[in-house]
Amino acid sequence: MRILFVCTGNTCRSPMAEGMMRKLARERGFDIEVKSAGVSAAKGMSISHHAGAVLKEQGIEDRILSTPLHAELVNWADLILALTEGHKRQMIMSFPDAADKTYTLKEYAENDPVVLVEREELQRLAAEIETDRALGREPEAAALRRLTELVRRMPVYDISDPFGGSREDYNRTAAEIRSALEKLLERLMQEHFGGKASE
Incomplete structure (x- = not known):
């Protein structure tokens, strides 16, 4: 399995996710390939000092250099995990063909059964309302009210941005x-x- 983590400059959040995921998967005997990139990244920049220190403290010495997001990487990945909703939207706008394998990290990792059921209902309702509008029908008021309620209840799936912050911000x-x-x-x-790691 090949996972691509995506943030803005690929010097803080996505490299931390890349390094940590590689180590955690290795410890569990789970064979995956991991890379990271940035929607606005320059090529070949070192990760931020604090991000490097955080990884080092966890015994992660990977040399990760910033990589701008490009089509080859998108095609390489089986799963693309953005660090915020904004990154996810940018990804899908730039690479619409990858929409079905692009999520935010927290959204894909969500395991609360209530949230999962409500998220499914939200997607179904949104599709029905969209269909009604496309066919020139007025969506039902009750459906619109329920959609608004579900949107309000959905968790925020953004990972906080520590860029320019203190070491504590990076730790958080x-x-x-x-x-x-x-x-x-x-x-x-x-x-x-x-549920079992491979032997």
Whole structure:
């Protein structure tokens, strides 16, 4: 399996996600390839000092250099995980063919059964309302009210941006990423081996 993490400059959040995911998967005996890129990245920049320090503290010494997002990388990935909704939107606008494999990290890792059921209902309702409008029909008021209510209840799936912040800011972001990666690995291992790591 090949996973691509995407943020803005590919010097803070997505490289931390890349390094941590590689290590966590290796520790669990889960064979995946991981890369990261940025929607506005310059090529070949070192990751930020604090991001590097956070990874080093976790025993991660990978040399990760910034990579601008490009079509070859998008095609390479089986799963693209953006660090915020904004990154996800940019991804889908630039690479509409990859929309069905593009999510935010927290959204894909979501494991709360109530949220998952409501998210499915939200997607179904949105599609029905869209169809009604396309056919020139007025969507039902009750459906619109329910859609608004569901949108309000959905969690925010953005990972906070530590750029320009203190080491504590980076620690907080890294903890946020790690928590989402743990859930992500749980989901992937469930799908691939029914919850057990490969021997």
